[in-house]
Amino acid sequence: MGFQPVKFYQTGTYTVGNRLLAADESSVQAGEHRANAINSGHRACQGCGEALGARYAIDAAMAESKGQLIAANATGCLEVFSTPYPESSWQVPWIHSVFGNAAAVATGIAAAMKVKGRQDVRVVAQGGDGGTTDIGFGCLSGMFERNDDVLYICYDNEAYMNTGVQRSSATPPAARTATTMPVGPEPGNVFGQGKNVPEIAMAHGIPYVATATVADLRDLEYKVRKAMNMHGARYLHLFVPCPLGWGTASHDTIRIARLAKETGMFPVFEAEHGEVTGVLKIRHKVPIEEYLKPQKRFAHLFGKHAHPETVARLQAIADRNIRKYGLLEAEEFENV
Amino acid sequence: MSEPFAITLKPGTSLTNLTGTWRTERPVYLDRLPPCNNACPAGENIQGWLFHAESGDYEQAWRVLVQDNPLPAVMGRVCYHPCETSCNRGQLDQAVGINSVERFLGDEAIKRGWKFDAPASASGKKVLVVGAGPSGLSAAYHLARMGHKVEIHEAGPLSGGMMRFGIPKYRLPREVLDAEVQRILDLGVTLKFNAKVANIEQSMKQGGFDASFLAVGAHIGKRTMIPAGDAAHIVDAVSVLRSMEGEDKPMLGRKVVVYGGGNTAIDVARTVKRMGAEPIIVYRRTRDRAPAHDFEIEEALQEGVMIKWLSTIKQADIGKDGGEITVEKMQLDDKGFPQPTGEFEKLEADSVVLALGQDVDLSLLEGVKGLEIKDGTVQVGTNMMTGHPGIFAGGDMVPSERTVTVAVGHGKKAARHIDAWLHGSEDKPSPKHELVTYDKLNPWYYSDADKTVRPMLDIIRRQTSFDEVQGGLDETNALFEARRCLSCGNCFECDNCYGVCPDNAVIKLGPGRRFKFNYDYCKGCGICVSECPCGAIKMVPEDI
Numbered sequence: 037m038g039f040q041p042v043k044f045y046q047t048g049t050y051t052v053g054n055r056l057l058a059a060d061e062s063s064v065q066a067g068e069h070r071a072n073a074i075n076s077g078h079r080a081c082q083g084c085g086e087a088l089g090a091r092y093a094i095d096a097a098m099a100e101s102k103g104q105l106i107a108a109n110a111t112g113c114l115e116v117f118s119t120p121y122p123e124s125s126w127q128v129p130w131i132h133s134v135f136g137n138a139a140a141v142a143t144g145i146a147a148a149m150k151v152k153g154r155q156d157v158r159v160v161a162q163g164g165d166g167g168t169t170d171i172g173f174g175c176l177s178g179m180f181e182r183n184d185d186v187l188y189i190c191y192d193n194e195a196y197m198n199t200g201v202q203r204s205s206a207t208p209p210a211a212r213t214a215t216t217m218p219v220g221p222e223p224g225n226v227f228g229q230g231k232n233v234p235e236i237a238m239a240h241g242i243p244y245v246a247t248a249t250v251a252d253l254r255d256l257e258y259k260v261r262k263a264m265n266m267h268g269a270r271y272l273h274l275f276v277p278c279p280l281g282w283g284t285a286s287h288d289t290i291r292i293a294r295l296a297k298e299t300g301m302f303p304v305f306e307a308e309h310g311e312v313t314g315v316l317k318i319r320h321k322v323p324i325e326e327y328l329k330p331q332k333r334f335a336h337l338f339g340k341h342a343h344p345e346t347v348a349r350l351q352a353i354a355d356r357n358i359r360k361y362g363l364l365e366a367e368e369f370e371n372v
Numbered sequence: 373m374s375e376p377f378a379i380t381l382k383p384g385t386s387l388t389n390l391t392g393t394w395r396t397e398r399p400v401y402l403d404r405l406p407p408c409n410n411a412c413p414a415g416e417n418i419q420g421w422l423f424h425a426e427s428g429d430y431e432q433a434w435r436v437l438v439q440d441n442p443l444p445a446v447m448g449r450v451c452y453h454p455c456e457t458s459c460n461r462g463q464l465d466q467a468v469g470i471n472s473v474e475r476f477l478g479d480e481a482i483k484r485g486w487k488f489d490a491p492a493s494a495s496g497k498k499v500l501v502v503g504a505g506p507s508g509l510s511a512a513y514h515l516a517r518m519g520h521k522v523e524i525h526e527a528g529p530l531s532g533g534m535m536r537f538g539i540p541k542y543r544l545p546r547e548v549l550d551a552e553v554q555r556i557l558d559l560g561v562t563l564k565f566n567a568k569v570a571n572i573e574q575s576m577k578q579g580g581f582d583a584s585f586l587a588v589g590a591h592i593g594k595r596t597m598i599p600a601g602d603a604a605h606i607v608d609a610v611s612v613l614r615s616m617e618g619e620d621k622p623m624l625g626r627k628v629v630v631y632g633g634g635n636t637a638i639d640v641a642r643t644v645k646r647m648g649a650e651p652i653i654v655y656r657r658t659r660d661r662a663p664a665h666d667f668e669i670e671e672a673l674q675e676g677v678m679i680k681w682l683s684t685i686k687q688a689d690i691g692k693d694g695g696e697i698t699v700e701k702m703q704l705d706d707k708g709f710p711q712p713t714g715e716f717e718k719l720e721a722d723s724v725v726l727a728l729g730q731d732v733d734l735s736l737l738e739g740v741k742g743l744e745i746k747d748g749t750v751q752v753g754t755n756m757m758t759g760h761p762g763i764f765a766g767g768d769m770v771p772s773e774r775t776v777t778v779a780v781g782h783g784k785k786a787a788r789h790i791d792a793w794l795h796g797s798e799d800k801p802s803p804k805h806e807l808v809t810y811d812k813l814n815p816w817y818y819s820d821a822d823k824t825v826r827p828m829l830d831i832i833r834r835q836t837s838f839d840e841v842q843g844g845l846d847e848t849n850a851l852f853e854a855r856r857c858l859s860c861g862n863c864f865e866c867d868n869c870y871g872v873c874p875d876n877a878v879i880k881l882g883p884g885r886r887f888k889f890n891y892d893y894c895k896g897c898g899i900c901v902s903e904c905p906c907g908a909i910k911m912v913p914e915d916i
Contacts, residue, residue: 045819045855046426046818046819046855046856046857046859046864047817047818047819047866047905048819050816050817050818050819051817051866051867051868051871051905052866052867052868052870052871052872053865053866053867053868053870053871054866054867055427055864055865055866055883056426056427056855062867063867063871065867065870065871066867066870066871068880068882072876074876075383075384075386075387075876076386076387076391076875076876076877076890076892076893077386077387077388077389077390077391077893078386078389078391078875079386079389079391080874080875082394082895082896082897083874083895083897083898083899084874084897085874087874087875088872088873088874088899091874091876118386119381121381122381122385123381123385123386123388123389124381124382124383124384124385124386125384125385125386126383126384127383127384128383253871279897285898286897286898286899287897287898287899287901287902288902289874289897289899290872290899290902290903291902291903294816
């Protein structure tokens, strides 16, 4: 783990704030004067993980850049719910691009700022998993390859949600989407396809790659702040549950994100120049069923026509993540 | 809209879209009743005083504590802490050491000389309190803080009642008791010793008292018929413990048989062990059925007290130079009652101490109209008043569990009702908040922290001296222990609701002022309720 957690003080650094901590030890989100990058009145669904994740990330970036921030935004839920004409929720300089070119637009902004001598202005590009791992992937890889001075944030809710829950290359195996129906011998999304973009980003050797979830705010803020203090291409992959697309209760958004991390399904780590430098350890390991069962997109794996062998394959993925990244306390990880 | 279409929009203009209209349920903040507060017989606001201790403000913590209980240093030693038994943290790792933090605060108050706040104004009313035990002292304290003039009439030569004459020194050092009693007297309470009230109505009339609170306790040891050659060697436990406080220590010999399985039996056995004797407890049932608290039995066994379970004393043959007793072995029947087996055994014995419970001395109530006495105790209403208007009673003399904590609670409750009665009104306690159970909490957010273990005296010194057995916490580990509190059901301003709202619909009001919802934009997703660590928010349906 990269940041220094407060071990005790009742709730330590698990909670957003803590009255027993000094102001400078507290989170950006606990502050009365946080930027509130996405204002109230946006049209995201009840319990939207992406709306929450975007405020967490952009507020932290705003705090670190002292308010000198420009955001480019790919098409996707985040754009649709935040900016329906004639309203916008954004309280940062924000530009809408098309679905596939947020990274390229951000590159252009960064170049323009450099020409203008505005080294103080920092640039963020953001998009969903569709705009990042599928449609915008070429632009993103180019941005990495040129090492442009942009922090790219992918809000991963594992499918195309705003168009009606179609599969993306970030959709997990076995999940039901509108295009991967739970029918046939291997219901839901197929195994063995899809992209692990954090690892692909690492393969570009860029200065910083990190994953985070909306369930660990302090870890997320630490990673955004760290990224904002670096230059060159940086990539943050943020896990944001989608109550609508995943079929979860709106109040369970954070719990589901926590379970994704605690089961090992979503490894939370950071890497510099292609090398893993830190992982957020699993605190209380739980079996994969705990993560799958509250989600209707995995409902076909349980009940009358259960698929225990499919559940076992998903468990194997989680176990591989745990081994690969050394997510359990007892295990040593050679790269750390 | 003066802006050109789809070129630029003003920041934050989504505020015109009142997403609160989507909602079918709304979150509301509430204070729920923590299980510790609910379990405390003295009605302490435990979560409330721990809140202040958590930030290191021990004086404020103590001041909140003594709003309900004037004897924290005593209570932190002798209370059987039902609060800890019910503590929600017990389901996470171990219960919060509430009792040890209470003791720390009590000791800190004595060390630093903190005093009670004087009453704001005098009421002009006079109240007589009979008995200077925990219940009488508690009532006197609360009445004095309400502005009434209080006189305590104590039959004996010292204050404290059973805290002094029932609880051995190794559990409650006398200087601690004296300090806490003195602080109550410093409020202006008059305490008269050797002032036995023979007739309550007469005493009230003579002294011009407007009301009285009776708390004479239960200090007459129950006897049972044991055929004995020489009855001089059969004594009762209460008088043994009482004589420990005087010059003449009891002469019990070397082999002391203690008859009974309650806390008093354990206290006597541990006391005589410290005086060099070899105590053996004889009890008719089994350990798990003994009324004594198990930790006390455990501590007694550690100190070398012998216990003979499933046995009754049939006969005692003890002369000047010692003798023996005959015990009969028992066995439990289907219903758990002990039944004789006809098997006998002889035990060496120099004396037998009966610890079979205590009766109340009700002589002061003779001739008082309206009083109801049942099973040797005075019956009181829910307002602690006896059948005779203006005479209230509490502590061991009324039907209830006989502990210091219950007695202190009676004193407080009676004081509130006496105060209301003196003002010609009725004390109506505000309705209790709903209890917060473990399933209402989100334990993820609490740091992992095991309970602090209190130091125990070396076994050798426990067998030979009356030094206090259990040690206290120092400032660092008391702070740690206080911070283990989950603050069940009561907001402790962790900012979680403020942080986790995807709609920015929680308004932070600043330190000490908590939060409020902005219902114009709250969509009713309920994340704040799920992620509140302590269960201080709930969803309620909207009127649709």
